[in-house]
Amino acid sequence: AQTVTQSQPEMSVQEAETVTLSCTYDTSESNYYLFWYKQPPSRQMILVIRQEAYKQQNATENRFSVNFQKAAKSFSLKISDSQLGDTAMYFCADTRSGNTPLVFGKGTRLSVIA
Amino acid sequence: GAVVSQHPSRVICKSGTSVKIECRSLDFQATTMFWYRQFPKQSLMLMATSNEGSKATYEQGVEKDKFLINHASLTLSTLTVTSAHPEDSSFYICSAPGQGNEQYFGPGTRLTVT
Numbered sequence: 001a002q003t004v005t006q007s008q009p010e011m012s013v014q015e016a017e018t019v020t021l022s023c024t025y026d027t028s029e030s031n032y033y034l035f036w037y038k039q040p041p042s043r044q045m046i047l048v049i050r051q052e053a054y055k056q057q058n059a060t061e062n063r064f065s066v067n068f069q070k071a072a073k074s075f076s077l078k079i080s081d082s083q084l085g086d087t088a089m090y091f092c093a094d095t096r097s098g099n100t101p102l103v104f105g106k107g108t109r110l111s112v113i114a
Numbered sequence: 115g116a117v118v119s120q121h122p123s124r125v126i127c128k129s130g131t132s133v134k135i136e137c138r139s140l141d142f143q144a145t146t147m148f149w150y151r152q153f154p155k156q157s158l159m160l161m162a163t164s165n166e167g168s169k170a171t172y173e174q175g176v177e178k179d180k181f182l183i184n185h186a187s188l189t190l191s192t193l194t195v196t197s198a199h200p201e202d203s204s205f206y207i208c209s210a211p212g213q214g215n216e217q218y219f220g221p222g223t224r225l226t227v228t
Contacts, residue, residue: 033215043152043205045219052215091157098215101148104157 002027004092006105013082014113020067021077021108023092032094034068035102036077039089048090051075082112116142116212120220127198128228135193135223137164137208143188144210148217149181152205161206164191198227 003026013019025034036048051059051068059066063080075094079086089109093102117140127133137147145166150158162183163171170183180202182194195202203226209217 035216042221043207044221045158045207045209047216050214050216095215095217098211098213098217099146101150101160101163102158102209102217103160106157 002029002032002094002096002103004094004103004105006092006108008108009106010109010111012111012113013079015082015084017082018078018080019082019110021079021090021092021110023075023077023105025073025075025092025094027073027094027096029096032096033098034066034075035093035095036064036066036075037091037093037104038086039091039107040087045091049077079110084112084114086110087112116140116210116218118208118210118218118220120206120208120223122223123221124224124226126226126228129199130197132194132196133198133225135195135206135208135225137191137193137210137220139189139210139218142210142212144191145188146211147185147191148209149183149191149193150207150209152207152222154205158207161193164208166191195225198225200227203227 032053034051038046049061067076089107092105119138121136147164149161164185166185172178185191207222208220
């Protein structure tokens with residue numbers, strides 16, 4: 001069974017600083033997809049960044065980047081130049097394909113402090 | 115981008131009654147939709163996979179007679195909570211697969227059973 005582990009229940013960061021959220025996963029699939037989702041107080045799930053496991057290059061989306069270590073089954077999220085609007089729950093998730101459900105980690109509550 | 119809507123956004127019902135939650139893909143067709151449940155300060159847990167034209171697939175521990183899922187068309191899946199009890203109070207979120215192995219999430223429905 002797929003499992004996703006986020007070991008940091010809560011984190012805080014000063015505005016404009018950089019923070020890294022950790023995620024490890026366990027899957028027996030040869031190909032899979034990894035995601036970071038943001039859930040602000042509105043509770044709408046927002047895709048932050050995605051990574052295809054067959055791609056070696058780490059995904060980047062503006063201030064958000066990942067460190068994908070396939071052998072270690074690690075998928076951390078780095079947020080640069082943190083902004084107050086980044087305050088939210090962040091969930092790491094994986095799936096075998098687009099037509100299979102996501103398996104989520106327990107989440108990390110990130111607070112950006114002015 | 116693709117949009118998934120849910121209705122209602124909030125519902126309060128009395129114990130013993132039934133409540134229906136709708137999930138619609140507004141600008142794309144979805145032969146599969148997923149239903150998740152999220153308790154306060156917890157992660158999203160998959161309840162069931164809704165399949166257009168066939169029976170839903172339920173996760174272990176989810177009562178299929180209590181949580182009725184009907185995928186009536188390529189754009190609509192409904193979740194009916196039958197004989198609701200206070201412990202069914204939760205946040206229910208649906209998602210539908212889209213392009214690039216991404217899933218599009220509805221805004222969620224907050225169910226409160228009194």
